Amino acid sequence: MNRRLVEVGAIAKTFYSDWGKVEALKKISFCCSKSEFVSILGPSGCGKTTLLRIIAGLEEPSSGEVLFAGNEIKGPGPERAVVFQEPRLFPWLTVEENASLGISGKKRRSDLEKIVNRTLDLVGLTPFRKAYPHELSGGMAQRAAIARALAFEPEALLLDEPFSALDAQTRTRLQEELMDLWRKTEKTIILVTHDIEEALMLSQRILIMSPSPGTVKETVEVPISYPRRRDSSEFIHLKKYILGRIIS
Amino acid sequence: MPLHDENSRPAYPPMLIRNKNPNYLTTGLKGIAFPLFVIVFWELASRAGVVNAYFLPAPSRIYETFVDMLRNGLLARHLLASIVRLTYGFLITVFFAVPMGILAGKTRTFRLWVSPMLSFLQQIPPIAWIPIFILWLGIEEASKIAVIVYASFFPVFLNTIQGVTSVDPKLVETGRAYMLSPLEMIRKVYIPSAMMFIFVGLRLGLSNCWRALVGAELIAASTGIGSLIIEGRQLAQPDKIFVAVLTIGLAGLCIDTGLKYLENRLMPWEKAYQSGEQR
Numbered sequence: 001m002n003r004r005l006v007e008v009g010a011i012a013k014t015f016y017s018d019w020g021k022v023e024a025l026k027k028i029s030f031c032c033s034k035s036e037f038v039s040i041l042g043p044s045g046c047g048k049t050t051l052l053r054i055i056a057g058l059e060e061p062s063s064g065e066v067l068f069a070g071n072e073i074k075g076p077g078p079e080r081a082v083v084f085q086e087p088r089l090f091p092w093l094t095v096e097e098n099a100s101l102g103i104s105g106k107k108r109r110s111d112l113e114k115i116v117n118r119t120l121d122l123v124g125l126t127p128f129r130k131a132y133p134h135e136l137s138g139g140m141a142q143r144a145a146i147a148r149a150l151a152f153e154p155e156a157l158l159l160d161e162p163f164s165a166l167d168a169q170t171r172t173r174l175q176e177e178l179m180d181l182w183r184k185t186e187k188t189i190i191l192v193t194h195d196i197e198e199a200l201m202l203s204q205r206i207l208i209m210s211p212s213p214g215t216v217k218e219t220v221e222v223p224i225s226y227p228r229r230r231d232s233s234e235f236i237h238l239k240k241y242i243l244g245r246i247i248s
Numbered sequence: 249m250p251l252h253d254e255n256s257r258p259a260y261p262p263m264l265i266r267n268k269n270p271n272y273l274t275t276g277l278k279g280i281a282f283p284l285f286v287i288v289f290w291e292l293a294s295r296a297g298v299v300n301a302y303f304l305p306a307p308s309r310i311y312e313t314f315v316d317m318l319r320n321g322l323l324a325r326h327l328l329a330s331i332v333r334l335t336y337g338f339l340i341t342v343f344f345a346v347p348m349g350i351l352a353g354k355t356r357t358f359r360l361w362v363s364p365m366l367s368f369l370q371q372i373p374p375i376a377w378i379p380i381f382i383l384w385l386g387i388e389e390a391s392k393i394a395v396i397v398y399a400s401f402f403p404v405f406l407n408t409i410q411g412v413t414s415v416d417p418k419l420v421e422t423g424r425a426y427m428l429s430p431l432e433m434i435r436k437v438y439i440p441s442a443m444m445f446i447f448v449g450l451r452l453g454l455s456n457c458w459r460a461l462v463g464a465e466l467i468a469a470s471t472g473i474g475s476l477i478i479e480g481r482q483l484a485q486p487d488k489i490f491v492a493v494l495t496i497g498l499a500g501l502c503i504d505t506g507l508k509y510l511e512n513r514l515m516p517w518e519k520a521y522q523s524g525e526q527r
Contacts, residue, residue, distance in 0.1 A: 058425060076425045088422045091517045092440040101436070102426030132517045152426060 005188050006032040006055060006156060011064030013050055013214075023213035024050045025061070030207055030216060034155075035186045039199035039206045043246070047214025048192045049085075049160055055190065056082045056158050069155070078102075081149035083162045087141040089133040095144050096120060096129040102152040119150040122181060139170040143177075150181070156188040163198065175201055179226070196242050200235060201228050208245055218245055305487040310494075313487040322476075327495060329471035330461060333389065337396025338457055345401050345453075346446060349408025353442075359409070366402070374399040374460040378467050392464045392472075399460030400453030407449025411442030444518050451507050458500045473499070 013025040024047040032038050040048045053059040055066055057075040066073045068080065081102070089098045097104075100116045107115065120126045123143040133141055142162060149157055159178075163171040179202060182189055193199050199206045203222060210217040220242060224234050287307050293299050294306030301309070317323040352358045374395050381391040415438055423433050465474025473492055480488030511518065 056425060058421060076427055078427060082425045084418075084422070086418070088418055090419060090422075090436060090440070092515065093436070101423075101428070105429060105432055134517055148426070 042209030353412025403452035411445030
C-alpha cells in the first residue's frame with residue numbers, strides 16, 4: 001500500500017526584507033507516503049528549513065498548499081511533531097516533563113505516564129527522567145527532544161537538521177538510534193539535512209534542493225538495503241553522484 | 249536500544265553535576281579571614297592607645313555594647329521596627345510593580361507613554377524625596393513606607409518588563425508546534441521565564457529598600473535601626489553607632505542570602521540558563 005500522507009502542491013514562499021523581495025521557495029511539489037523516510041538535502045540558505053516549517057504549520061506558504069492525509073495544513077497539528085535544530089527543551093521542566101509537553105493537558109494521567117515511560121525508554125533517557133536540561137549533554141538533550149516528539153504520538157516526524165550541532169561520534173550514534181526508532185515505530189519521517197552521508201544512511205528517497213530561489217532540483221531514490229554501510233560501493237557511488245548534482 | 253552516553257562529554261550521572269559541592273568550609277574561611285585580621289589589628293591598636301576610643305571604640309567595647317543592647321531588648325526593638333516597615337513597603341511594591349511591569353511589558357503603548365517619565369524618576373535617589381513625603385504623609389510610618397516603595401519600585405518594575413519581553417521566541421514557537429493552549433503557554437513558557445528576571449528585581453529591590461529605609465530613619469524616626477544611630481550620636485556613644493551600623497550590614501546580608509537561597513530552591517535551572525548553557 002502506498003498511501004500518500006504528505007502532499008506538497010506547488011508551494012512558494014516569498015519573504016520581504018529591507019533589501020527587497022527574497023524568493024525562498026519556488027514551485028515545490030512532492031509527495032511522501034506513509035512510513036516513508038524522506039530527506040530534504042541542500043546547502044544552507046536553500047530554503048529547506050522553510051519548507052519543513054511550512055509542512056509543520058509554523059509558517060504559511062505564499063502560494064500553493066500542503067495536504068496531510070488529504071486535509072490542508074493550516075497550522076500545527078497533533079499528527080505532526082517537529083524536532084528542531086536545537087533541542088529547545090524548557091529549562092524549568094525536567095526531562096519527563098519536557099517529554100510530556102505536548103500531551104500533558106490532553107491525556108489521562110495513567111495513559112500519560114505509560115506514554116512517557118515508553119518514549120523515554122525508547123531514547124534511553126529513563127535514568128535521567130528527573131534531570132533538568134542543563135544537566136544533560138548535547139546528545140542527551142536532543143534525545144529528550146526526540147522523546148517529546150514521539151510522546152506527541154504523531155503520524156509524521158519532521159526533523160530539522162536535528163544532529164547538526166552534535167559532534168561526529170554522537171551524531172553517528174543518534175543516526176543509528178533514529179534508524180531503530182523508525183523501524184520500531186514505522187513513523188513517516190521527513191528529515192532536513194545538509195549532510196549527504198546522513199541522508200544516504202537513513203532515507204529511502206532524497207530531494208536535492210538548490211538555492212535562490214529554493215527549488216527541488218532532483219529526487220534520488222536510495223535503493224540500498226538497510227542496515228547501510230558507508231564504505232559499500234553503492235553508497236560511495238551514490239554519494240559521488242549526489243555531490244556532483246549539488247555542485248553542478 | 250542500548251543505553252549509552254556519548255563520548256563527547258564525560259558521562260557524569262546528572263545527580264552528581266547538580267550537587268557540585270564547592271568546599272564551603274575553605275571558601276567560608278577565606279571570606280572570614282580578612283575581617284578577622286582587621287578586627288584583631290584594630291583591637292591591638294586600641295589597647296596600645298594608638299587610636300582615640302571616642303573616635304573608634306575597640307571591637308571588644310563594641311561587642312560589650314552589642315551584648316548589652318541584645319539583653320535589654322533595645323536592638324531587637326529597633327531592628328523589628330525597621331523590618332516591619334520593610335515588609336509593608338516591599339509588599340506594596342510587589343503588589344504594584346509586578347502587575348504594572350507585566351502590563352508594560354505586554355503593551356507597547358504603555359511603555360511609550362510612561363517609560364520616559366519613569367527613567368527620569370529613577371535618577372532621583374529616594375532619600376531626596378523624604379522631606380516631601382514627610383510634608384505629604386506626615387512624620388509617622390507612612391512617609392517611611394513611601395520611601396521604601398519608591399526605592400524598590402524601579403528594580404522590580406523594570407526587571408518584570410525585561411522578564412516579560414525577553415521570553416525566548418524559540419520556546420514560544422515550540423509551544424505552538426506542540427499545540428499548547430493559551431493557558432498552558434502562560435503557565436509553562438511566560439511565567440517561568442519571566443520569573444527569573446522578576447526574582448533578580450526582587451533581590452535588587454529589597455536591598456535598595458533596606459538602604460533607603462535606614463536613610464529615612466536617619467532623617468526622621470524615633471524607632472528603627474537608623475534612629476539608633478542618631479541616638480548614639482546625640483548621646484555621644486560611638487559604640488552604639490557602630491553596633492547599629494554593623495547590624496544594618498548583617499541584616500542586609502541575611503536578607504539577601506535568604507532570597508538567594510529561595511531563588512536556588514525555586515529555580516534550580518536558573519544559573520545554567522543565565523550563563524547561556526541552555527539546551
